[in-house]
Amino acid sequence: MMVQYQKIKDQYPDAFLFYRLGDFYEMFNDDAIKGSQLLELTLTNRSRNPENPVPMCGVPHKAVQNYIDILVDQGYKVAICEQMEDPRLTKGMVKREVIQLVTPGTQIDVGTQNAKSNNYLTAINYDSNQAAFGFSYADLSTGELKVAELSTSAELINELVSLQTKEAVVSGDLPNSVRETVEKLGILISHQPSLPVNSSESYLSQDVTSPLLKQVIKLMLDYIQSTQKRSLQHLKRAVVYEPSDFLELDHNSQYNLELTRNIRTGKKAGTLLWLLDQTKTAMGGRKLKQWIERPLVNRTRIEERHDAVGVLLDHYYERNQLQDELIKVYDLERLAGRIAFGSVNGRDLIQLKTSLKQVPKIKYILEQIADKSFKDMLDNLVPLDDVVATIENAIVEQPPISVTDGGVIKDGFDDQLDKYRDATKNGQKWLADLEAKERKVTGVNNLKVGFNHVFGYYIEVTKTNLDKIPADRYQRKQTLANAERFSTPELKEKEALILEAQEQSKVLEYQLFVNVRDQIKASIKQIQALADAVASVDVLQSFASVSEEYRFVKPKLTTQHKIAIKDGRHPVVEKVLGHQQYVPNDVDMGSDTSVLLITGPNMSGKSTYMRQVALGVIMNQMGCFVPAKSATLPVFDKIFTRIGAADDLISGQSTFMVEMKEANDAIENATPNSLILFDEIGRGTATYDGMALAQAIIEYVHNNIGAKTLFSTHYHELTSLDETLNRLQNVHVGATESNGELVFLHKIQPGPADKSYGIHVAKLAGLPNGLLNRANQILTGLEKKEAHGKPGNPATQPAEARESSKSGHESAANTEEQISLFPLEKVDDNQAEVVSQLKNLDLMSKTPMQIMNQVYKWQQKMNRE
Structure with a gap:
């Protein structure tokens, strides 16, 4: 056995x-040692030889499915090796084979928690002559297969990042x-x-002409075939796509705008997907996520979706x-996948029947609305009455999970089974x-007739x-502690008939x-x-419901290069805060305005204002209505965002380097x-360096791109x-001051802000009064220095002067010198220490929670006196 x-x-x-x-799946040697740790299993030995024990667990x-899921979710592969013969009928070793290799990208039993998410397997090849990548992705549970050439x-x-793939x-x-x-x-x-070409590969790639793309499809299908070892009948024909066919959003923009994942938690709550998801089916939920991540750029298709949402909104x-x-429609896509894979059970078929019975009703409702926006959907809403009848005739209404233990097929379906x-x-x-x-x-009143498998x-x-x-009639079979078990000639005879009937019944069933499954597979x-x-209809009704609820x-x-939004809102923030707050x-950016320079204090809503514009654009091009009183928008081709401060741990890049790379990405690719x-x-570098870079970027975008x-x-000099x-x-x-307190108005007003209110924001954060008073003294001194022409503002100087300005380090040293001019006689030791720590605190490297913790420590130190 160990050789096998x-x-x-x-x-x-x-x-x-x-x-x-038998009834267990066993692991041996290194698999057993590592598996026992990951799965929290008891590790034992197969061999009793103390010199050479064989580690074992099972x-x-x-x-088994639960244990497979745990390993695959952690990025491992699991090969399932089954007994291919009945051990009772086999002499010698039972033949065994691997019937499936489950990997992170080929997992199809995703569970209810991930029902509205895809699990994509990706494939990549490279053509050095064209300097291009062939790229393909597939979801085995739904049959989706897409392919693209990337330069x-x-x-x-x-x-890869946008698809959240686990395997390539x-x-x-x-x-x-x-x-x-x-x-x-x-x-x-x-x-x-590479495997020999088969007919299914030829069929699935028949719409693809590029040799590079045909190769990557073959790579994908060869891997699926060799790992899954079963029919690929449910895979759809490969669809070639171009990233430019959709509104281009890089993964940084998707992350920054929190389209499907919350920045803080990594979860769905608090995202655009969370707000818009009122879908009633799992496949509708997946399609909604796809529409969010790939908004349209085709004006006609966008307007068709808008019209469909409008019709549903008007027909409450x-x-x-x-x-x-x-609500009564189950996951038809994944049911089709399980049918093709041969993993479908009786309950799945009842779900399929229940779902198909709703189709005529859904179609009838849409026909009553009678709108051309639903034409393509209506054409595909074909009731499959023959499939419904097949299941209705064959499968019991409440079948067991197992399809091999009987009880799945209805009485009257097959004469022999009956x-x-x-x-x-009759035997019972x-x-x-x-x-x-x-x-x-x-005369034994407690005598009983029983059964066990042995x-x-x-x-x-x-x-x-x-x-x-x-x-003379009773023949002893088994001795127990308090009883004896016997058989009789007539019991033996009847036993053979009953067991044969039970066994043959299960095999036939x-x-x-x-x-029945193969009939449906067609x-x-x-x-x-x-x-x-159905999924498209579900997403559109979700858009209508959300649009009605949130106005x-x-x-x-418009074909003109302008944005005109009246009373625009950030839909997620509004849902969290409430409409009244x-x-x-x-937003008014006519054809004559390409850059909106936004100033104002921290926490006043600048970032929210910017994000709500981007979300409005994305929602528009998804085909959804937008959060505003009115909105006129062009069709954008790409969105770039540089929001927030974060290190790139993967490539070891600093916050400022990430900032510059993302800015460069926009400058190189924007139209x-x-x-x-x-x-x-x-903001990630010294003041003058940062200000100079910010101005140069604004000028470049304004003069050379026009996006x-x-x-x-916060560089008010740039205004x-x-x-x-x-x-x-x-x-x-x-923002306004009232009795020395800062009040945010959260209202965008024309013109530049008069000041930054930084110390007021620090007061809101709870910094000690002594520290704040000291900061005000320092600020007054700096403003006086600047009023006398020192140190000067590079943003308002000519280019020649900017080239000879001091470096960031010299500027910082100059600032330190100015701060030291102010006496600290009135500041006690604790306050002086806090001022020193505040001066040296690198805000850009800290999270908001870390800053709050530091402020709390300062408060404790100041209150000790």
Whole structure:
């Protein structure tokens, strides 16, 4: 047995081998040692030889899926090795084979928690002649298969991160630098030797003409075939896409705008997906996520979605009826996948039948609305009455989970099965009659007829009654502590008939179930088309429901280069704060305005204002209504964001380097039809360096790109740029002082802010009064120095003067010298220490929670006196 085990294990060296032994899957050697740790199993030994024990651990076969999921979720592969013969009918070693290799990218049993998420397997190859990447991704649970040609490694990494893939199948020609980057992202890299071309590969790639893309599809399909070892019938024909077919959002922008994942928690709550998701089906939830991550750029398709949402919004009762029917629709896409894979059970088929019964009702409701916006969906909403009838005739209404233990097929479906069942039923009656008869003949009232899998049927008599049994008829089978078990010639005869009927019944019933499954398998493509239509309807009704609840409006698309939003809102922040507390704002960027320079104090809402513009654009191009009183928007081709401060731990880059790289990405790739959000560019370095870079970036974007750009800054000196840049407009977030207290108005007003209110914000954070008073003294001194022409502002100096200005380090030293001019006689030791720590605190390297903790420590120190 161990020789057989090792031969199989050698074929899967990078996977845990689950080796079937009876009712358990066993692991041996290194697999057992590591598996016992990861799965918290008891580690034992196969061999009793103390000099060479074989480490061993195992899991019950009925609970194996849970253990597989744990390993795969941690990035491991699991090879499932099954017994291919009945041990009872086999002499010698039972034949065993790996029937499936489960990997992070091929996992199809995703569970209810991930029902609304895709699990994508990706494949990558490289053509050095074209300097291009072939890229493909597939979801085995739904059959989705897409392919694209990418020209740069940056585009490739962006696709991998955006898809949140856990596994990439790579070819041998992939550059090492790209391979290393993929590994640093935590993506499992797998390899696959080429297999002979088969008919399914030819069918799936028939719409693809590029040799590079055909190769990457083959790489993907070869890997799926070799790991899953079963039909690929549910995979859809490969669809070629271009990133430019959609609104381009790099993974940094998706992250910064919190489209599907919350920055702080990594969860769905607090994201745009969380707000918009009122879908009633799992496949609708997945499609919504896809629409959020890939908004449209085709004006006609965007307007079709807008029109459909408008129709559903205007038909309240029909929409409610639609929702009632959608709730009864199960995950048709994944049901189709399980049918093709052969892993479907009786309950799955009942779910399929229930779902298909809702289709005529959904179609009828949409036909009553009678709008051309739903034409494509209506064409694919084809009731599959033959599939419903097949399941209705064959499968019981409440089948067991197992398809091999019987009880799945209805009575009357098959004559032979009914005969077996009748024999089993009559046999049970005969056994009951036998028990009554033997009690009467022997006079033993507690005599009973029973069954176990080892000894079969028996008559059990307690030892106190053994003298009453007829020795000529009763043949001893088993001795227990307090009883004896016997058989009789007629019991033996009946036992053979009953057991044969039960066994043959289970075998026949499973064959009948497989036949039903194969009949339905022929309709997989129709089920998938139907699923896609239902999912689209579900997303559109979700848009309508959310638009009604939160007072979104239908945007007007314009071919002019302008943004006009009246009373725009950040939809997620508004939901969290409540409508009454949220302050809406206008956005007015005509064709003559390309840059909006936004100033104002910290925490006043500059970043929220910028994000709400981007979210409004994304929602518009998804086909949803937008959070505003009215909105006129162009169709953008790309969105770039540089928001927040974070290190890139993967590549070891500092906050400022990340900031500059993201700014460069926008500058290199933006077009006049793009949207750029720059938040506090330049704050990660010395004041003059940062200010100079910020000004140069604004000038470059204004003069060379012309994209709609929102640029927030604390460098108030930059507001004078409106004198030289005619398409730049200054706006600020209003704030006012009342009795020495700062009040944020959260309202965008024309013109620059008059000051930054930094010390007021520090007061709101709770810094000690003594410290704040000292800060005010220092600020007054610095302002006096600047009023006398020192040290000067590089943003307002000519280029020649800026070139000869002091370096960042010299500027910092100059500032330290100015601070030291102010006496500290009135400051005690604790206050002096706090001022010193405040002066040296690197804010950009701290999280908000770390800063709050530091402020709390300062308060404690100041209060000790």
